Amino acid sequence: MNFESFSEFLLMDGHALYVWLSYGMGLFIIVFSYVQPVLARKSLIRDLAQRQRREEQGSSQVNTTVSGLERNTEKNSGETCL
Amino acid sequence: MNWTWFYKLGSPKWFYETANKLLPWFLWVGVVLLLVGSVWGLAFAPQDYQQGNSFRIIYLHVPSAILAQSCYMMMAVAAVISLVWKMKLADMFIASAAPIGAAFTFLALFTGAVWGKPTWGTWWVWDARLTAMLVLLFLYFGVISLRSALENIDLASRASAILILVGVVNIPIIKYSVEWWNTLHQPATFTLTEKPAMPSEMWLPLLVMVIGMYCFFAAISLMRIKNEILQRERRTKWVRTLISQTAKL
Numbered sequence: 001m002n003f004e005s006f007s008e009f010l011l012m013d014g015h016a017l018y019v020w021l022s023y024g025m026g027l028f029i030i031v032f033s034y035v036q037p038v039l040a041r042k043s044l045i046r047d048l049a050q051r052q053r054r055e056e057q058g059s060s061q062v063n064t065t066v067s068g069l070e071r072n073t074e075k076n077s078g079e080t081c082l
Numbered sequence: 083m084n085w086t087w088f089y090k091l092g093s094p095k096w097f098y099e100t101a102n103k104l105l106p107w108f109l110w111v112g113v114v115l116l117l118v119g120s121v122w123g124l125a126f127a128p129q130d131y132q133q134g135n136s137f138r139i140i141y142l143h144v145p146s147a148i149l150a151q152s153c154y155m156m157m158a159v160a161a162v163i164s165l166v167w168k169m170k171l172a173d174m175f176i177a178s179a180a181p182i183g184a185a186f187t188f189l190a191l192f193t194g195a196v197w198g199k200p201t202w203g204t205w206w207v208w209d210a211r212l213t214a215m216l217v218l219l220f221l222y223f224g225v226i227s228l229r230s231a232l233e234n235i236d237l238a239s240r241a242s243a244i245l246i247l248v249g250v251v252n253i254p255i256i257k258y259s260v261e262w263w264n265t266l267h268q269p270a271t272f273t274l275t276e277k278p279a280m281p282s283e284m285w286l287p288l289l290v291m292v293i294g295m296y297c298f299f300a301a302i303s304l305m306r307i308k309n310e311i312l313q314r315e316r317r318t319k320w321v322r323t324l325i326s327q328t329a330k331l
Contacts, residue, residue, distance in 0.1 A: 002128055009125060015136040018200055022193040023120070026142045029189050030116065030298065033182060037305040044309055048316050049329030 092169045094311045095320050101304040108301035115294025122287035130284075139197040141287055145295040147190035150218060151253055153183035153299065157225075158250045161243035171307075173239040174314065176246065177229060178306035182299060184222035191215055202266060210259035211267040214252055221249040235314075 003009040012019045091097065123141035130137035157179050163172040194212065195205045206212065225242045232238035260269045315321045 001125060003125065012135040012138070013129070015134055015200060018136045018196050019124075019138055022139045022142055022196045023124070025192050025196075026146075026189060029185050033185055033298075033302050034305075037302065037309055041305070041309050041312075044312055045325060045328050048312065048321075048325045051316075052322060052325060 092167075092171055094171060094174075094315050095318075097171055098308055098311050101308050105301055105304045105308075108297045108304065112294050112297030112299075112301050115290050116298060119287050119291035119294050122290065127284050127287055128281075133201055136197060136200045139193050141291050143190060143193040143197060144288060145291040146186045146193065147215070148292055149295050149299055150183055150187040150190050150215070151256060152296075153179050153186060154218060154221070154246070154250070154253060157183065157246050158253075161246040164239055164243045165247075170314070173235075173243070174307050174310040175303070176225070176239075176242060177310055178303050180222055180225045180229070180242075182302055182306070184219060184226065186295075186299075187215060187219040187222060191219065207266050209265040209267055210263045211256060211265060214256040214259055217252050218249075218256065221245070221252065224249075 010016060010020075119141060123138055127138070127141075129135050157176050160172040160175045160179075163169050164176065191212075194215075198207075199205050224245055228242050228245060229238045232241060259265060260267055312321055312325070316325075
């Protein structure tokens with residue numbers, strides 16, 4: 001151990017500002033680099049799941065609409081549509 | 083010569099599954115090494131007879147500078163693979179690595195400036211190495227903004243790959259600037275071939291920090307590439323199954 005006491009360690013022989021500013025920024029960068037992709041993954045999965053659910057609902061709705069249209073054209077087959 | 087391994091590497095699904103297996107190893111080893119290295123460097127390494135305790139900033143400054151340059155070189159290799167073989171995964175690596183490289187470059191510049199103040203009396207000087215590192219930061223920003231600006235993904239891949247390759251000339255400038263020119267920044271602490279001039283109690287924690295940073299970089303890259311894969315391959319069956327399973331949990 002290079003320092004006699006913990007307070008000496010914190011003071012870094014007068015260079016405390018420089019050392020702790022650097023290590024503080026380093027810690028911030030490391031933590032941020034980890035947290036950012038974790039959060040991105042969560043929101044990505046949420047969005048993709050929502051989109052998938054909507055697509056499944058949408059495709060089932062399209063099936064009913066299409067069959068409705070077919071019935072309609074059968075009824076009006078003699079008329080011209082404008 | 084059997085090249086199947088190369089083409090397997092191009093499969094996003096294979097890469098996603100492999101990344102899942104490798105990720106915890108790289109993350110834990112990286113974090114532990116960074117912690118051990120920092121505590122060792124901060125508390126146990128002897129202080130420099132000229133610089134005193136501010137020299138301890140080396141344990142952040144040198145690893146982040148090494149990673150900043152290595153990351154760019156990896157992106158350059160990926161750029162060639164992306165342009166020549168049109169491998170999607172290479173492009174995904176570029177997209178994932180650029181922000182990490184920028185973060186490391188920023189950290190190197192910041193810690194360098196903070197270290198420079200007590201050592202040289204100035205936060206900044208336009209010497210060869212510092213200026214070239216700043217150029218590196220701008221190159222990273224350039225790649226990131228180019229990719230976000232271009233809607234078409236193929237265009238974005240090609241443009242950013244070309245930008246990376248044009249900028250790669252900057253890396254030997256950074257590396258050899260301290261040899262070619264009479265600059266303020268001191269020459270290399272580490273070379274791959276010679277033993278460093280410092281005593282082992284000083285450079286051993288530095289080695290630990292460098293390896294730790296590499297492992298951490300690998301872990302974060304894998305996390306980001308996984309996100310890229312999910313986003314780009316969202317239409318495939320395996321991703322759709324994975325999403326519906328994960329979302330249910």
